[in-house]
Every structure is written in C-alpha cells, then in structure tokens.
Amino acid sequence: MGLTKFISLTTLALTTSAVSWNAAPFNLASVPLAVRSPYLSVWLPQSAGTALNGAWPQFWTGSTLGWAGYIRVDGATYTFLGDPVVAGAETAIQKSLEFTSTQSIFVMTAGPVDINVNFLSPVEPTDLLKQSTPFSYLALSAVSNDGNAEWVSGDDSLTVMLENQELYTEYRDHIQQGAAAYYSTPNSFSLTYQTGQDTVVRAQFINNGVLANTEDTNSRAVSDNWPVFAFAHDLGTVSTTATVPVIYTVGHVRDPTIQYIVANDVYQPRSVYFWSAYSSVTDLISDFVGDYSTALGRAKAFDQKVQSDASAISSNYAAVVALSVRQAFGALELTLSKNSDGSWNTDDILMFLKEISSDGNVNTVNVIMPAWPILLYTNPTLGKCPLLGLLEYQTTGQYPNAWAIHDLGSSYPNAAGHNAGNDEAMPLEECGNVLIMALSYTQKSDDISLITQYTDLLNQWTGYIVAEALIPANQISTDDFAEALANQTNLAIKGVIGIQAMSVISGILGDTDDQHNYSSIVQHYVPQILYYATSSDGLHPTLNYGNESSLLGTDVFPESIYDMPYGVLLDTRHTYTKSDWELWTAATVMTNTTTRDMFIDSVYKYTADGESNQPLGDWYETLDGTVHGFRARPVVGGHLALVSAANNALH
Structure with missing residues (x-):
C-alpha cells in the first residue's frame, strides 16, 4: 500500500533509450497527448524509446511545453510526466503504452x-458543440502493485499572460491571442495549488507533499x-x-x-461554435470537467467502432488509422x-x-481533399463546413481567376482570401477537387443545398477543365514540392x-442537357488521354504524355527502384512518397x-x-523512411x- 499524492503542473532535452515497456499497437514516434486544435497540439517526442518522463511534451513544431507530473508515495516523490531537473525526486518506470x-x-x-x-482528446464529429470544445483531459489513477516555447507563447521573452494581445497573429505557429492555456482540476478538500517559479513549486511538493496555496502575481516573461x-x-x-x-x-x-473575408472586402470576426452554448470559459470548463466519465x-465506443471497422481490413491498417x-x-x-x-x-x-x-x-483545397475520407467516415454532413467558406467567398466575385481558388488565406487564422488572384495556382487540381468533393458530399449526406446554391461556380470550373484537361x-x-510538369497524366485524369x-x-439537379453534354465530353476525352498517356508497350500509363522514362524497363531508373522497403514512389522523378496517397491508392x-496490403x-x-x-x-522517403x-498535417485523414x-459513416 502507499499514501499517494499527485501533482500535475504546466511550466526542458530529449533522452532516448531502448524500449523497455509493452507497446500496443506499436511504439509511436511521437505520442499525441492533447491534440484538439491547431493551437492545442501537444505531443511526446518518443522516438524508439523515450518514456513519458524522459522528455518534455512538445507543441507540434517541436517547441517545449513544460508539462510535469509527480506522485508522492510513502514519503518518496517520483516524476511520471515531463523531464524536470530537480533534487529529491526519483523517476517512475514506464510499464506500457497503448494508443487508440x-x-x-x-x-x-x-x-x-x-x-x-x-490522455484523452475527444473526437465527437456528430456533436458540433463537443467537437468544437478546445479542451483535452488528463486522468490519473493509482493502484497498489505489491499484493522551449512553453504553453502561453511561441516567444519566451513575452509576459506570461500575453498582456499585449495580437489578434489573428502567430509567432512560430503559436497564436499570440487569447488565454493561451487554461489548466483546471475539480475542487476538493484535498486539493492544493500554487503558482510561481518552477523549481520553487516543484520543491514545495517534493519536500512537503502539498502545495502552498499561494499565487505569484509577478507578471513576467515565460523565460524569466x-x-x-x-x-x-x-x-x-x-x-x-x-x-x-x-x-x-x-x-x-x-x-x-478567425477573420473571414465576406462581400465588399469586409472582414467578419468568427467565434468557435461552443460559444453558442456558453457565456463564459468558466462554465465551459465546469461542464467539460464534469462530463469526463461520459466523455x-x-x-471508448468511438475507438471500438474505428478499431472494428479498420481491423476488418487488417491489424496493421487499424494501427495506422488509430494514429491518424x-x-x-x-x-x-x-x-x-x-x-x-x-445573437449567435x-x-x-x-x-x-x-x-x-x-x-x-487556411482551407487549402488540396489539403481538404486528401483529408476528405475522415469526414465522410465519421459524419458526412461535416463535409459541407470547409467547402462553404471557399464557395461563398468566390461567389462574392472578389477572386479574379476563372478557376477554383487554392486556399482561403495564406496565413492561418486569417481567411482573407486572394482578391489579387495571387494564391498558389493549381487550376486543374483544385477545380477537380472541388467538383469531386461537392458530388461526394451530396451523395453521402443526401443534401443538395450545396450544389443547388453554387451551380454557376461549379459549371464555371467545369468549363475550365473542359478547355484545359485534355492537354494539361x-x-x-x-x-x-514535385514541381510543375506539362501534360501530367494525373491532372488529365x-x-x-x-x-x-x-x-x-447536373443529373441530380434535373439539368439533363448539361448531364449529357458533360458525359459525352468525358467519353470523348478518355480514349484520347489513354492514347497520349499509355506506354509504347501498351501496359502502363506514363507520368506525363509520351514520357517513356517514367516506366520500368528503361535506362533512366533501374527496376529495383520500384521495390522500395517503405512503399511506392509518388512519381518517377523522385524516390519519396506520401502516406495519404498510398492509402487512397x-x-x-x-x-x-x-x-492493397502492400500499400x-x-x-x-x-x-x-x-x-x-x-x-x-x-511525406517521406521510400528508401529508408526519412521524413x-x-x-502533424490533417491530410492523414x-x-x-x-x-x-x-x-462511409459512423452512426
């Protein structure tokens, strides 16, 4: 038995060793600890063998987030989370790691x-209120076994509570706005708390087993x-x-x-959805804490459903999905x-x-597209939500190009559009993506509102494709990153x-003329594309029209290059690949x-x-797995x- 007390605190150093614990389904490179939004994204850089208390948790960029935890048992204090250097604490031993x-x-x-x-980061795609809540849980329980950047800013020189807020502004991908970290726990008769210098607070617990119930009111820089x-x-x-x-x-x-551009170059401030039900963060936290057991x-039900569906394909696939x-x-x-x-x-x-x-x-079309399957699987109606902002902006007429926009803004969280038309140009790529997603959403949600409201835009982009896709x-x-290429077979397809x-x-909307017209164009284009893009032996498509060097059996690439240990090449110009592309394939x-199982x-x-x-x-190397x-990109959806x-859908 042990008289046990927990301390958990937010507040540098990565140690690696051989894995000495059981890992299921496998030992992760970096373990998601609290991953709920672009700015609440906390990971343990675990590599081949770093325990939970062998490194500081990190923001997705790799900057330090000082999250430390101690347990005091029979007068001895052990570190179980983070890597603080402080006298008087022993190191707990990691026995296992499991992720779902x-x-x-x-x-x-x-x-x-x-x-x-x-560490529980809820995923609740059928409940917009809960899914929009930017909070995560850490739950600790005990049982007897014998019978650099920190949380508040990306800039350590700034005052802890960000006294000078900067709306919609990032520093090294950390937002410089808002109360950067809310840390909470249920109140009880046994709870103690303390704020202050890291070594002072830790020593207080290590030496006394309780905190001093005092507050350090000296606002200062994170690194001070x-x-x-x-x-x-x-x-x-x-x-x-x-x-x-x-x-x-x-x-x-x-x-x-978010600030989002609407008609007439006006910027609309937008709020996270949870505000529609809460008037204060305190109320939100109270409900979130109280909801833990049901959350x-x-x-567990969500995890089991995903595990069951993915395991029906293979255990390796289930492991990759759980990580994604x-x-x-x-x-x-x-x-x-x-x-x-x-009102909201x-x-x-x-x-x-x-x-x-x-x-x-912001809302990069060719990032939404590869991530699309996770929306279709968990809740198809969510698919409308990222497309609407793109379509509505282009309906205002402020975007000058004839093709679909690449993104809604060059720097998150500024959905400022591209009124000058200077976004990264991917005309065929993005036109095709939006049309495919619009149809996919309509079919899986049984909602025709998207294609009804934006028919003119969709026809405009289809016209661009008709003019440009046959000979890209x-x-x-x-x-x-693979650079431009003329006559790309992929873009034609x-x-x-x-x-x-x-x-x-068009058929869904009852426009049979356009339905038949577009269908006949496809029937006309397909054999031509196959002719242009098929190798001389008739057995393979080429990377681009007439490029025999993009095939096996040429002098440019040896056949062994297509038998890489980490997958199939993205294209024959390089030896790298992409995991989302592999699993889409x-x-x-x-x-x-x-x-299927090879991929x-x-x-x-x-x-x-x-x-x-x-x-x-x-994005990684097929030769040796180098990243x-x-x-941390969403394309893993x-x-x-x-x-x-x-x-298709979780219900």
Missing part, C-alpha cells in the same frame, strides 16, 4: 504503486524564472483497487477565432458568426482547417473525373488484397520504425479512405 483513436494510455510504476495516465501553475491532490490510502481518477483538463481559448464512455484520427481533427475549428442583434447565428457554420507545417494556409499545361499538382462529377451533379484496389504494410512500417521523434509526417519535413469506402 482518442486516447494515449501509459502505466508507470512509482515504487509500490502503479499509475494509470490517460519559468512561472508554472500547479495542482496537487491527496488520494489517501491506495489499495489493490484503482482509485477514482483525478481529472485535469488543458485547453486553449481565443475569441474571435470517456463515448470515446486525432491528428486529422486537430487541425480543424468549427466556427459561427453573429446576427445583427448580437447557429445556421452559419464554417469549418476552418490549418495547413499545418507546410504552408500554414505546365502546372503543379497537389504535390507542389483528375480533370475528366471532375467533368464526370459535374455530369452527375489502397482504397482503389480493395478487392485485390495483395496489392498498407509499407505505411505501417514507416509509422512504426522508430526512426523519427516528431508527429506523423505524410521530408511535413508533420486520408488514411481512413479504406474504412470510408467500406463503411
């Missing part, structure tokens, strides 16, 4: 007591004596039955959330506007997506699929299980190889392409 779609669960041994440490915020709970006597969990929550709130029940869910939803924010009388307009719901780690753009000009595709999508849309060959297993090998310590990157710079194709 919504939870990361650690078991740590602190002398005679085992601690269950559960490292101010921390701490809570401690006394659990009393711990037996062989696990204690009732001690709940902590962490969150980030800012208001307004955990919902999370929080990351995909963690880039999304659901917002609403106000009516003229100041709950009929005006827009979803904004940050293109994390690549460009930081020198354009970039979604993988802009996407174009004709887009035209066919508009044919089906796997979904197109569902009935060929050998080919799945290569992505699984990459995610589980222990060669990285950063949040999952979708090519992307991390595309990993759910196979369950989306098989199941």
Whole structure:
C-alpha cells in the first residue's frame, strides 16, 4: 500500500533509450497527448524509446511545453510526466503504452504503486458543440502493485499572460491571442495549488507533499524564472483497487477565432461554435470537467467502432488509422458568426482547417481533399463546413481567376482570401477537387443545398477543365514540392473525373442537357488521354504524355527502384512518397488484397520504425523512411479512405 499524492503542473532535452515497456499497437514516434486544435497540439517526442518522463511534451513544431507530473508515495516523490531537473525526486518506470483513436494510455510504476495516465482528446464529429470544445483531459489513477516555447507563447521573452494581445497573429505557429492555456482540476478538500517559479513549486511538493496555496502575481516573461501553475491532490490510502481518477483538463481559448473575408472586402470576426452554448470559459470548463466519465464512455465506443471497422481490413491498417484520427481533427475549428442583434447565428457554420507545417494556409483545397475520407467516415454532413467558406467567398466575385481558388488565406487564422488572384495556382487540381468533393458530399449526406446554391461556380470550373484537361499545361499538382510538369497524366485524369462529377451533379439537379453534354465530353476525352498517356508497350500509363522514362524497363531508373522497403514512389522523378496517397491508392484496389496490403504494410512500417521523434509526417522517403519535413498535417485523414469506402459513416 502507499499514501499517494499527485501533482500535475504546466511550466526542458530529449533522452532516448531502448524500449523497455509493452507497446500496443506499436511504439509511436511521437505520442499525441492533447491534440484538439491547431493551437492545442501537444505531443511526446518518443522516438524508439523515450518514456513519458524522459522528455518534455512538445507543441507540434517541436517547441517545449513544460508539462510535469509527480506522485508522492510513502514519503518518496517520483516524476511520471515531463523531464524536470530537480533534487529529491526519483523517476517512475514506464510499464506500457497503448494508443487508440482518442486516447494515449501509459502505466508507470512509482515504487509500490502503479499509475494509470490517460490522455484523452475527444473526437465527437456528430456533436458540433463537443467537437468544437478546445479542451483535452488528463486522468490519473493509482493502484497498489505489491499484493522551449512553453504553453502561453511561441516567444519566451513575452509576459506570461500575453498582456499585449495580437489578434489573428502567430509567432512560430503559436497564436499570440487569447488565454493561451487554461489548466483546471475539480475542487476538493484535498486539493492544493500554487503558482510561481518552477523549481520553487516543484520543491514545495517534493519536500512537503502539498502545495502552498499561494499565487505569484509577478507578471513576467515565460523565460524569466519559468512561472508554472500547479495542482496537487491527496488520494489517501491506495489499495489493490484503482482509485477514482483525478481529472485535469488543458485547453486553449481565443475569441474571435478567425477573420473571414465576406462581400465588399469586409472582414467578419468568427467565434468557435461552443460559444453558442456558453457565456463564459468558466462554465465551459465546469461542464467539460464534469462530463469526463461520459466523455470517456463515448470515446471508448468511438475507438471500438474505428478499431472494428479498420481491423476488418487488417491489424496493421487499424494501427495506422488509430494514429491518424486525432491528428486529422486537430487541425480543424468549427466556427459561427453573429446576427445583427448580437445573437449567435447557429445556421452559419464554417469549418476552418490549418495547413499545418507546410504552408500554414487556411482551407487549402488540396489539403481538404486528401483529408476528405475522415469526414465522410465519421459524419458526412461535416463535409459541407470547409467547402462553404471557399464557395461563398468566390461567389462574392472578389477572386479574379476563372478557376477554383487554392486556399482561403495564406496565413492561418486569417481567411482573407486572394482578391489579387495571387494564391498558389493549381487550376486543374483544385477545380477537380472541388467538383469531386461537392458530388461526394451530396451523395453521402443526401443534401443538395450545396450544389443547388453554387451551380454557376461549379459549371464555371467545369468549363475550365473542359478547355484545359485534355492537354494539361505546365502546372503543379497537389504535390507542389514535385514541381510543375506539362501534360501530367494525373491532372488529365483528375480533370475528366471532375467533368464526370459535374455530369452527375447536373443529373441530380434535373439539368439533363448539361448531364449529357458533360458525359459525352468525358467519353470523348478518355480514349484520347489513354492514347497520349499509355506506354509504347501498351501496359502502363506514363507520368506525363509520351514520357517513356517514367516506366520500368528503361535506362533512366533501374527496376529495383520500384521495390522500395517503405512503399511506392509518388512519381518517377523522385524516390519519396506520401502516406495519404498510398492509402487512397489502397482504397482503389480493395478487392485485390495483395496489392492493397502492400500499400498498407509499407505505411505501417514507416509509422512504426522508430526512426523519427516528431508527429506523423505524410511525406517521406521510400528508401529508408526519412521524413521530408511535413508533420502533424490533417491530410492523414486520408488514411481512413479504406474504412470510408467500406463503411462511409459512423452512426
């Protein structure tokens, strides 16, 4: 038995060692701890063997988030979370790590007591209020086993509570607006708290087992004596039955959330959807804390559904999907506007997506598209929310180009549009993407409002494709890092699929003339594209028209380059690939299980190889699994392409 007390505090150093714990389904490169929004995105850089108490948690960029936890058992204090250097504390031993779609669960041994440490980031796609809540849980329970950037800013020189707020402004991807961190726990007779210098607060608990119930009111820079915020709970006597969990929550709130360009170059401030039900953050936190047990029940049901559906394909696929869910939803924010009388307009719901780690753009069309399967799978009606903002802006006429826009703004959270038309030009790519998503949304949601309201725009973009897709000009595709290329087979194919999508849309709307016209164009284009893009032996499509060097059996690339240990090349100009592309491709060959599993297993090998310590990157090297710079991007929603194709929706 042990007399046990917990302290958990927010407040540098990565240690690696061989994995000495059980990991299920595998040992992650970086463990999601609290991943709920672009600005609440906390990870443990775990690599091949860093325990929960062997490194500081990090923001997705790799900057430090000082989150430390101690447990005091029979007079001895152990560190179980974070990597603080302070005298008098021993190190708890990690026994296991398990992750699901919504939870990361650690078991740590602190002398005679085992601690269950559960990081729960709820995913609630069918409840907009709960899904929009930018908070996450840390739950701690105990059982006897013997019978650099910090939270508040990306700039350590700034005063802790961000006295000088900067609306819609980031510093190293940290927002410089709002109360950057809300840290809370239920009040009880055994609760103590303390704010102050990190070493002082930690020493207080290590030496005394309680905190001093004092507040440090000296507002100062993050790096000036490292101010921390701490809570401690006394659990009393711990037996062989696990204690009732001690709940902590962490969150980030800012208001307004997004500025969005509407007609006449006016900027509309938008707020996170939860404000429609709460008048204060205090009320929100109170409900969120009180909802833990039922939230955990919902999370377990969600996890089980995803696990069951994905396991029907393969266990390796289920593991990759479980890793992908929080990351995909963690880039999304659901917002609403106000009516003229100041009330919330709950009929005006827009979803904004940050293109994390690549460009930081707002609602990038060719990022929404690869992430699309997770929306279709979890709740198809969500698909309307990111498309509406794009379509409505272009309906105002402020975007001057004839094709679909690439993104809603170059720097999140500024959905400022591109009135000068100088967004990154991907004309065929984005026109095809929007048409495909518009049809997909309509079919899966049984809602024709999107295609009814924006028929003229969709026809305009279809006209662009008709004029340009047969012989594509020198354009970039979604993988802009691969550079532009004329006559890309991929763009020609996407174009004709887009035209066919508009044919089906026209049919749904009862416009049989356009339906038949677009369909006949597709029938005319397809054989020509096949002629231009098929190799001389008639067996393979080429990367671009007439490019025999993009095939096996040429002198340019040896055949061995197509048998890479980490997957199939994205295209023959390079030896890298993308995980979302691999699993989208796997979904197109569902009935060929050998080919399907080849794609799945290569992505699984990459995610589980222990060669990285950063949040999952979708762009990597097929030769050795080296990550090519992307991390924590929402495109991993595309990993759910196979369950989306098989199941389409969670109910």
